[in-house]
Amino acid sequence: MAAVAPPSLRSRAVVAYLRAQRRRRRLEERERFLAGLPDPRAPERCGPPRQMRRTHAVRRGEAHGAPFWTVAARSAPRPAANAPVQVLYLHGGAYVSHAIAPHWWLVGQLARRFGVAATVPLYPLAPLHNCDDAFPFVLAHYRDLLERSAAERIVVMGDSAGGGLALALAQLARAEGLPQPARIALLSPWLDVSMSNAAEIDPLSARDPMLAAVGLAEAGRLWAGERSLEDPLVSPLHADLAGLAPISTHIGTHDILLPDARRFARAADAAGHALEHVEYPGMFHVFMAAPIPEARRAMTAIAAGFPTPPTEEEQRRWTSS
Template sequence: MLSVQARLARHFLDLKFKKSKTRDHHPLTSRKSLAQGMKHMPVPKGIKVIQTHIGQVPVEIIRDWSTTKSSRAMMYIHGGGYLSGSPETHRAFTARLAIELQCEVWVPDYRLAPEHPFPAGLHDVAEVWEAFIKKQNDKTIILGGESAGGGLSLALCYLARERGLRLPDQLYLLSPWLDIRMAGESYKRNDGRDILVSSYYAEHGFARHYAGTHARTDPLMSPLLGDPTDLPPTYVQVSDTEIFEDDSRSFVETARKAGVNVTFEVGRGLWHAWPLFAPFIPESNQAIKRFGKWVKHF
C-alpha cells in the first residue's frame, strides 16, 4: 500500500497535469513548467556546487562536503523530454545522489530540442563523458539518468562503445525513455493511468521535436533497439503506471538474454521518476537508498 504522502502526491499531480497532457505546448512552456515544479524540491545542506565547462558544454559538479575522498564518481544526465530540464532543475536529486553514494556527481547541461534536435544532446553528453572518464582514473564510475536522461545514458553507452571509450562500471536507468517510436504496449495500456505524461503529449510535446527528420529506428535515438551485449551491471527502476513501463521491461529482458547483470525494480502504484520527489515521499527516499545499497554492493 502506498504511503499517505504518496497517495496525496498522486492526487495533487493528477489534478495539476490532467489538462496539460492533452494539449500541444510550446517547448518554452514545458521548460518553464518543469523549472517551476522542481524549484520546490529542497537541496540538502552540506552540498558544494561547482560550475564549469567541458568544451562548449556547461557542467555542474555536485560534491558533498562530508565526503573527503571517494572511490567512485557519477555522471548524471537529467530528463525533461529532450527539450526541458537542466542541472539546476535536478539539483535537489543529484545532491541526494552525491550524499547517498558519497561521491561527486557531474551533470551536463546539454543542448535541447527543438533548437537542437538529435543528435546534439547526445554529442554534448559524449563530450563530457570523455573528460569525465579521463578525470576519474581508477575510480568506479557510474552513469545514470531519468526519463530522457535514461535514454541518453543508454545511447551514450552504445556511442562510447563505438568510439572505443571506457564504459561505465555501473549503469542507472530511472523510468528511462528508450523507444522514441513509442511502440511498447504500455503506451496504450498506461495512457490515462500515467499522471505525469500521456502518449499524446510524449509524441506531440517531446518526441517529434527531438527526432526532427531523423529515423526513429536509429539505436542512438531509440536505444531499446541497440545491442546490450557487454553493458555493465545495470539498475532499472520504473513505475507500473507509466507509459514508458514496457521500454524498461523490454530492455531488461533483452539485456538479461545478452548476459547483462540487471537489477529490476517496479514501483507499484507510483509514477514516472518517483525518486525525484524525495524527501517528501517515503517511497522516493527508499528508492534512493536501495539504489545506493546496490552501488556499494558492487
C-alpha cells in the same frame, strides 16, 4: 509471497497534487505541447537552487559550450571519502526541458546520503537542437570524467529522457573504444521515443498523473531530427547491449513508460546481459525525485549497485598512475 505495502500517505498526497495541477495536460495534445515548449536558451536559470549551495559543495563550470555543475557532500561518508563514486547525471525533461528542482533534490540526496560526486551537464535540447548535437556533448563530458577518475568509479545515471541518453552515451563510448562505466543506472527511463507500443501503454494512461503519449511522441520526433525513431541511439530499446556496462532499471507501475522498460528487460535477459529490473507498486514517473519514503528506499536500492570503496592497493594504483 510477502505482502506488498500500499503507497504511503505522502506519495498519495504527491499524486493528488500532480493531478490537481494537471501536469500531464500539456502532453495530451500535440498543439498544446508545441505551444508550451520551454525556452531551451536559458540554462543559467536551471542550476541548483540557492539553498543547495548552503548544504552541499556546489561548483559551476563551463565546458563544450554550455554550463555544468558538480554537486558533492560537504563532508562525505567515511566509507567513500577516499575515492567517491563519480556520477555523470543526465536529467530528464522529454529532451525539451532543462533540469528542475526535483532533479537537483535527487542529486543532492545522492551526494548527501551516499557520498558521491555528481556532474550534471545541461545538454542541448530540442527544438533548437536534436540528438546529433547532444551526443558529442555528453561524450565529451564522459571523456572529461575518465581523465579525472578510473572508469571503475564512474556511474552513468539518468532519469526519463536522461535514461535514454545514458544508454546512447554507453553505445557511443563503445564505438569510440572508451572504457565503460562501472554501472548504468536508469530511473523511469524513456527507451522508445516513438511511443508506438499503444496496446500496452494506453491501459496505463489513466493511472499516470504526469505523462501522455501524444506529447512524448512529438518530443521524440523533435529529438530524433533526421534519424529514424528506431535508431538505437534515439530509442535504446533497440540497442545491441553487447559490451555495455551492467544496467539497472527502476520504475513505478503507474508509469506509461513501464511496458517498454519491461520489453527492454526481457531483451536484455534474452541476450544474456547483466540487467537488474526493479518495479515499485503504485509509483509514478521518476518518483525517486519526490520527498517520499518510497524514493528513499529506491535510492538505497540504486546505490547498492554502485562500486564499493576501493582497497588501499587500488587507491595507490589510481593515485600513482
